[in-house]
Amino acid sequence: MKKDSFVRDALILTAITLVSGLLLGAVYGMTKDQIEAINNASTIASYQQVMAAEEYDDETYYDALETAKSDGTVSADNGGAELISVVAAKDATGAEIGYIVKAQAAGYGGNVVVVIGVDSDLKVTGISFPETLPETAGLGQRALEPAFYEQFAGKGTKLSVKKGGGAGENEIDAISGATMTSTAVVNSTNAATEFVQNYIVK
Structure with missing residues (x-):
């Protein structure tokens, strides 16, 4: 039974x-x-924040991205920042108007993922955060404030973090109390511009 x-x-x-x-x-x-x-939709929205375009082509530079990852130089030059993806931004005629690179680097609470727009003159057109930041509220989370991320637009290559304010031409004012987050964003941005310079526009 x-x-x-x-x-x-x-x-x-x-x-x-x-x-x-x-x-x-x-x-x-x-x-x-x-x-x-x-x-x-979230990905496209993050692209539009940094570079408005009629088309976002994620195929043209796929091989270049894989080559850069394999080489490892971009990551080594920029604090271990990792390239994730790249798209060519195109106008209505199909002409390229710039490039959008997604990259990530280690912050205080984990990897900080950043989308960076870069034009053909190697100037940053803007940055955005397509994912939730794993950073501390009131500190690293302040990267989402315009006072921080708007600094990047118009900047060039090889940026550095400046503590205490008064950032110069190639410097970014660090978020007070969140230098690691600030450095992570700068490292990803530098990785993006270096990639575009060395593997796309050459």
């Missing part, structure tokens, strides 16, 4: 597990496209 009860319970548990798995699979199938659409 106990054996029959054990077998019955095992069959019931198996059936419940199977049905649950099928239901989860069905729900994922229904929401997968929606989640992908939301992620794509």
